[in-house]
Amino acid sequence: MRVLIAGGAGQLARAIRETWIDHELIVPAEASFDLGNPESVRSAILEARPQVVLNAAAFTQVDRCESEVERAMRINGEAVRWMAEAADETGALLVQISTDYVFDGTATRPYRETDPTNPQSVYGRSKLLGEHSAALAREHLIVRTAWLYDAWGKNFYLTMRNAAAQGRQLKVVDDQRGTPTTCRALARQLQVAAQEGWRGLVHGTCGGETSWHGFATEIFRQTGIQADLSPCPTADYPTPATRPTYSVLDGAHRCELGTDLMPDWREALGEVIGIG
Numbered sequence: 001m002r003v004l005i006a007g008g009a010g011q012l013a014r015a016i017r018e019t020w021i022d023h024e025l026i027v028p029a030e031a032s033f034d035l036g037n038p039e040s041v042r043s044a045i046l047e048a049r050p051q052v053v054l055n056a057a058a059f060t061q062v063d064r065c066e067s068e069v070e071r072a073m074r075i076n077g078e079a080v081r082w083m084a085e086a087a088d089e090t091g092a093l094l095v096q097i098s099t100d101y102v103f104d105g106t107a108t109r110p111y112r113e114t115d116p117t118n119p120q121s122v123y124g125r126s127k128l129l130g131e132h133s134a135a136l137a138r139e140h141l142i143v144r145t146a147w148l149y150d151a152w153g154k155n156f157y158l159t160m161r162n163a164a165a166q167g168r169q170l171k172v173v174d175d176q177r178g179t180p181t182t183c184r185a186l187a188r189q190l191q192v193a194a195q196e197g198w199r200g201l202v203h204g205t206c207g208g209e210t211s212w213h214g215f216a217t218e219i220f221r222q223t224g225i226q227a228d229l230s231p232c233p234t235a236d237y238p239t240p241a242t243r244p245t246y247s248v249l250d251g252a253h254r255c256e257l258g259t260d261l262m263p264d265w266r267e268a269l270g271e272v273i274g275i276g
């Protein structure tokens, strides 16, 4: 397949570039595929004429989105409509990556694709607009993921390792629950999903659940790093954007659509530590 990847320098895009090796990948630089500029998005897609447009780009700085609302809505929301229109012109499948932040986090069981959305942050609202925009494409697949990390990029896993290496005292919230998900596991799942012809909306996280403190504990257990780690409530760590308290995503629909490749989050962490 001929695949155009938007956001090619991001952590998920890197995993896709390293995984989808049997495909022809077109990875435009941000300067020639700027999600702030409709003409840039349109011309890049029309020129490349891909079979798949995979949007791994986003304004992902959740707290900054609170003060840069227009930018967030444009990059994470409107730009996806420009992609959908161009994908329709070239007959391409649009794969949009979305987030657990579309939910309000008040659930007491894993969220299903059919559960009502209710984002509590600008980032969540902008990504929900992105979902609606992607759904305008004739051929679309929207994959909601959460708590992404890998051995590269900017993420919680590397932050914890680096902070422990500096001997810092770590207080980590233990009252937000979700599922750490490796970029490489999601990249493999996305490849199979595209090959098997999945369409619509599907959740794509690793299996199981934990808190951020539980994740940190497991990172240090598996790496053998000695860290000064203690739990704290979200109230001790105020941020401009509200995070969902509970954002575990149900994976049952994924199994209905085809081959489920997402491992348990602890096993996926082991894979990253083995290589990273």
Ligand SMILES: NC(=O)c1ccc[n+]([C@@H]2O[C@H](COP(=O)([O-])OP(=O)(O)OC[C@H]3O[C@@H](n4cnc5c(N)ncnc54)[C@H](OP(=O)(O)O)[C@@H]3O)[C@@H](O)[C@H]2O)c1
Binding pocket: 006, 007, 008, 009, 010, 011, 012, 013, 030, 033, 034, 035, 036, 055, 056, 057, 058, 059, 060, 075, 097, 098, 099, 100, 127, 145, 146, 147, 148, 149, 153, 154
């Ligand atoms: N990280 C998570 O925990 C998480 C959780 C759920 C869902 N997601 C979603 O998963 C996808 C991939 O996330 P990620 O963690 O790989 O993010 P990431 O590492 O921040 O990568 C996003 C990429 O998008 C690029 N970008 C930002 N603004 C752009 C613009 N105007 N035009 C073109 N490119 C632009 C960024 O470039 P710069 O670095 O130059 O800004 C970056 O290379 C996103 O859709 C995100 O919303 C992420």
